[in-house]
Amino acid sequence: MPSKKALIRRPSPRLAEGIVTHIERAPVDYSRALNQWEAYVGALQTHGWEPFEVEPAHDCPDSVFIEDTVVLFRNVALIARPGADTRKPETAEVEEAVARMGCSINWVWDPGTLDGGDVLKVGDTIYVGRGGRTNAAGVQQLRAAFEPLGARVIAVPVSRVLHLKSAVTALPDGTVIGHAPLVDDPSVFPHFLPVPEENGAHVVLLGGGKLLMSANAPKSAELLGGLGYDVVPVDISEFEKLEGCVTCLSVRMRDLYR
16 A cells, blocks of 8 residues: 655754745744644644654745655665755755655765755656756766666756746646746647646645645635645745745655555
8 A cells, every 4th residue: 555654854943944936035933934834734643644753944934845855766765955045954864764664765965956846746757846946966866866766857947036936736647737937838748738826736635635735825725625635725925935835844755665
């Protein structure tokens, strides 16, 4: 059976200092963010996911966005090398956590940079965004790690948002969804469905046709609900002020050997 474990990381008290790239900075309420994070984790638990909390990184403002630190394919973990220098210290405790969970470990090495938020897996196809945080050497090293395991790696341009998964994610049937004005080239994806809101482009597959998504995308939720999916909304507005979304607050570990 597939595993249902989720790596999570408590927000740093310095969260408000997190990097913003494509949006204007707005004040972040840490207490509210912490409550939102706890509700997010609670939603995962309610739908059968076992959270595994990685040691906090209090000196790293962006460390709650744990998805950027590691990419998993089957039982292999590729430890990322974040494109922002201030985020490079975030990976050590994540590496220790995935090793304890039985993953084989590979690493992205200099001069490569790779953020996990730039990686979208659709079955055995791995789309990797080539843009501000992930460079060509990082893409090459991801290929070297996962293609021998049967993955098909496709590099796609990312210039309008922070990460590939800031622009697109995928539904259970493999359809890629995104807010079209923020997607560099929708034709890259064999099946693409535009959604009406930026925050509606981000879904976490909870299993059983359930989609975790931002409460700030009601029109997109209605669209996806009309397609037969069960939408589970969560308020992550404080994290959205830092270009965060539902995918980057956890690492879903579906393919661990059991």
